Amino acid sequence: MRSHLCNRCGSCVGLSEGKIVFEDRTGDYRPVIKSPINNELAEVLWEACPGKYFDFKRYRSVFYSQTPHFHEFTGPYYRIGIGYAQNPETRLKAxxxxxxxxxxxxxxxxxFIDGAVVLSMSDKEPWLTEPIIATTPEQILAAAQSKYIISSVNEILPQITTFDGKLAYVGLPGxxxxxxKLQAIGHPSVKNIAFVFGPFYGNTLHFSSVNSFLRTYGERDHTQINRLFFRHGEWPGNMRVELKSGRVIQLKKFHANYLIPFHILRNSLYCTDLANEFTDISGGDAWAPVYEERGKGFSMIISRTAKGDQILEQMISEGALSFEPITEEESIVMHSHGYDFKKRGAFIRIQFRKWLGKSVPDYGYIIRDFAFSRYLMEIVISSLFILLGTKVARWLVERLPPTLIGGLFEKTRNVWKKSTYAIKRKNLKQ
Ligand SMILES: Cc1cc2nc3c(=O)[nH]c(=O)nc-3n(C[C@H](O)[C@H](O)[C@H](O)COP(=O)(O)OP(=O)(O)OC[C@H]3O[C@@H](n4cnc5c(N)ncnc54)[C@H](O)[C@@H]3O)c2cc1C
Known part of the structure; x- marks a missing residue:
């Protein structure tokens, strides 16, 4: 709980019957033990916790033994493609x-389901997220779009347990x-979950990112936020804040990405799952110039279980989804940057932690023996994260106009991506 291995999934809070709570959600956002936990509960919490231990190979054999294809980067899959919702409203709002x-x-x-566990923005505190069980299409749409601040979907386990009907569940890899893990031990809290879906996952940010964003525009009080969006409008969308005063602040998503190195949740750096490998179907952005130029919204779609693939098949045949198959190789190249970050960078960063004598996650697999240049690149990346995460760096960046720093960030990132192109793609497909 107190190390960087906690990804704030919320399971310990959800299962603890009020004994563990999240404190300071706009600060460090940690689970805190409020009253004594007996051994029996402690064992369940430890088993449910993915932070220290999650054996990819073991759980693959439990949930994906029938899945025909596998790559260490993409995970198990039936098919991979690029697509979008045929309903224009869904596509635009997502x-x-x-x-x-x-x-x-x-x-x-x-x-097929009676409700869906999704992550909405809170009605009471609209600057924070809140997991809900949506039982109408309107509620599902209202909870669409990615939220890039720490969120704890599994806090909602008590409501999932008592829900009368079948549920689809949406969550991040952790x-x-x-x-x-809970399904594998047959825990009653997850018995209603019939389908599991989830977005790809690069990283998530502390709430300080929102405060910092506001400060760059001269606003100091996040409680004045009326509505907060991270991907508002046409793909790839905008970070947008609507204040109670009526003021609207908006910045292109690619520019708002400048917040990442300043406010990243450290656990994101030790997560090795980009493509949400333990879902029935997962989806990411179709990052490629050919799609980005067209706007409107394109996803990479990966079906991973027989039931996930059947959903895809039926939706395509009914005209609810557009889907163009792509090869495993094409999908990896499209996300080479992300796979490099998660399947190489994360293992190197874990190794660095180990050398420093710190606790490390056990994923049941290790990828290693990268080119020397990749280790050097990681030293630069990790140093930047440490440097830019300091109070001084955050203070300094808030003094610059966000459009300038956002534009600068986008350009630097593109130069960096191009100059490290060869290192990142080396042996990527093997
Ligand atoms: C924190 C984060 C990091 C991401 N990083 C990448 C990346 O590096 N590369 C990439 O290609 N794609 C990434 N994605 C995925 C991408 O942003 C889209 O979510 C994905 O392409 C699915 O798009 P969609 O239009 O199908 O989703 P939508 O139809 O908009 O549905 C998204 C669903 O995800 C739920 N959701 C949103 N945010 C969260 C959250 N924080 N925790 C749990 N559930 C949530 C929503 O409630 C909704 O049900 C990330 C998403 C998130 C949330």
Whole structure:
């Protein structure tokens, strides 16, 4: 809980019957033990916790033994493609191509589920997120789009337990790893979960990113936020804050990415799952100039289980989803930057932690023996994260106009991506 291994999935809070709570959600956002935990509960919490231990190979054999294809980067899969929701409203309101929301709405309308666990923005505190069980298409759509601040979907386990009906569940890799661990031991809290979906996951940010964003525009009080979006408008969308005063602040998503190195949740750096490998279907952005130029919203879609693939098949044949198959190799090249960050960088960073005598996660697999240049690159990346995460660096960046720093960040990132192109793609497909 106190190390960087905690990804804030929320399972310990959800399962603890009020004994563990999240404190300071706009600060460090840690689970805190409020009253004594007996051994029996402690054992369940430890088993449910994905932070220290999640054996990829073991859980693959539990949930994906029938899945025909596998790559260490993409995880197990039936098929991979690029697509989008055919319903224009869903596509526009969503983060990328709207496939996750479209699938949830389709399952609900076909009565395959009675509700969907999604991450909404809070009504009471609209600057924070809140997991809910959506039982209408309107609620699913209202909870669409990616939220890039720390969120704890599994806090909602008590409501999932008592829900009367079948549920689809949407979560980030760490949250899903915990759900899979609970399913593997047949825990009653997850018995209603019939389908598991989730977005790709690069990183998430502390709430300080929102405060910092506000400060660059001369606003000091996040409680004045009326509505907060991270991917508002046409793909790839905008970070947008609507204040109670009526003021609207908006910055292109690619420019708002400048917040990442200043406010990244350290656990993101030790997570080795980009493509949300333990879902039935996962979806990411289709990052490629050919799609980015067109706007509108395109997703990469990966079906991973027989039931996930059947959903895809039926939705495509009914005209609810557009889907163009791509090869494993094409999908890896499209996300080479992300796979490099997660499947190489994370293992190197874990190794660095180990050398420093700090606790490290055990994923049941290790990828190693990268080129020397990749280790050097990681020293630069990790040093930047440490340097830019300091109070001084954050203070300095808030003095610059966000459009300037955002534009600068985007350009630097593109130069960096090009100059490290060869290192990142080396042996990527093997
Ligand atoms: C923190 C984060 C990091 C990401 N990093 C990458 C990346 O590096 N590369 C990439 O290609 N794609 C990344 N994505 C995925 C991408 O932003 C889209 O979510 C994905 O393409 C699905 O798009 P969609 O239009 O189908 O989703 P939508 O139809 O908009 O549905 C998204 C669903 O995800 C849920 N959700 C949103 N945020 C969270 C959250 N923080 N925790 C749990 N559930 C959530 C919503 O409630 C909704 O049900 C990231 C997403 C998140 C949330």
């Amino acid at each position: 983060a990328s191509g709207g496939i996750i929301s479209a699938i949830l709405i389709w399952l609900l309308q076909k009565k 949250q899903i790893q915990s759900i899979r």
